[in-house]
Amino acid sequence: MSLVDIAVNLTAPAFDRDRDGVVSRATAAGVGTLVVTGSSLDDSAAAVALAGVYDCCVATVGVHPHNAAGWDSVSSPGRLRDLAGGSGKIVAIGECGLDYNRDFSPRDAQRECFRDQLALAAELGMPVFLHEREAFGDFLPILETYRTGLPGAVVHCFTGGERELAAYLALDCHIGITGWVCDERRGGHLIPLVRRIPADRLLLETDAPYLIPRNMPKTLRGKSGRNEPAFLTHVAAFVAGITGKSPERVAEETGANAARLFGLPARV
Numbered sequence: 001m002s003l004v005d006i007a008v009n010l011t012a013p014a015f016d017r018d019r020d021g022v023v024s025r026a027t028a029a030g031v032g033t034l035v036v037t038g039s040s041l042d043d044s045a046a047a048v049a050l051a052g053v054y055d056c057c058v059a060t061v062g063v064h065p066h067n068a069a070g071w072d073s074v075s076s077p078g079r080l081r082d083l084a085g086g087s088g089k090i091v092a093i094g095e096c097g098l099d100y101n102r103d104f105s106p107r108d109a110q111r112e113c114f115r116d117q118l119a120l121a122a123e124l125g126m127p128v129f130l131h132e133r134e135a136f137g138d139f140l141p142i143l144e145t146y147r148t149g150l151p152g153a154v155v156h157c158f159t160g161g162e163r164e165l166a167a168y169l170a171l172d173c174h175i176g177i178t179g180w181v182c183d184e185r186r187g188g189h190l191i192p193l194v195r196r197i198p199a200d201r202l203l204l205e206t207d208a209p210y211l212i213p214r215n216m217p218k219t220l221r222g223k224s225g226r227n228e229p230a231f232l233t234h235v236a237a238f239v240a241g242i243t244g245k246s247p248e249r250v251a252e253e254t255g256a257n258a259a260r261l262f263g264l265p266a267r268v
Contacts, residue, residue: 068113094129127152179213
């Protein structure tokens with residue numbers, strides 16, 4: 001079994017003390033490829049560097065809506081363009097999108113930053129790695145404007161409802177499912193929705209160090225609650241139970257989907 005974790009925040013300080021071990025444990029668990037997420041210009045540079053250090057890692061480069069206040073439409077696209085072209089292991093533009101849940105950046109700044117990154121991805125012919133939280137009304141029409149010019153898109157960490165899922169699938173987006181689906185406190189609504197995701201559109205992710213799967217034994221979660229890419233196996237097992245497939249089949253299908261979307265090496 002070889003899983004692809006499409007969202008690992010490997011640059012996070014939570015991994016500073018044992019990053020090598022985190023990557024080694026992922027490989028030992030059967031998570032063969034980690035997509036390291038870039039969330040700001042500086043963080044994206046760090047993600048690119050990590051992709052150069054670890055053979056199993058590739059990276060995205062982008063600016064998360066939380067960091068959109070620092071986006072400059074004159075200078076930032078050029079820097080992001082340089083990052084995207086600086087390594088053959090850069091597989092998508094993002095994490096980009098809108099987040100009206102926390103509003104860490106002004107909403108007009110978020111929208112401008114999002115549009116600029118979609119335009120850049122279309123220019124470069126790269127897929128996009130998307131974030132949307134409580135912003136669907138603005139997010140969808142912006143994405144619709146650019147979608148035909150993009151080779152692919154994934155709505156990362158999907159937690160929406162039936163209407164949102166239908167809209168994203170109509171735009172031929174991939175859907176990223178995290179350990180949120182395993183959380184009996186807030187993820188139950190996702191269970192029937194996961195069954196509606198076509199097999200060729202489903203992707204799996206940990207979003208580590210966040211969203212540790214709650215179907216894991218408590219003894220494995222640790223006191224910190226830090227998630228790791230090695231724990232993607234628990235998300236795969238939960239999704240297998242939902243869909244009536246074996247974990248191996250889920251790994252095969254979602255790994256193949258990730259390989260097509262991101263242009264990953266054949267070994268995936």
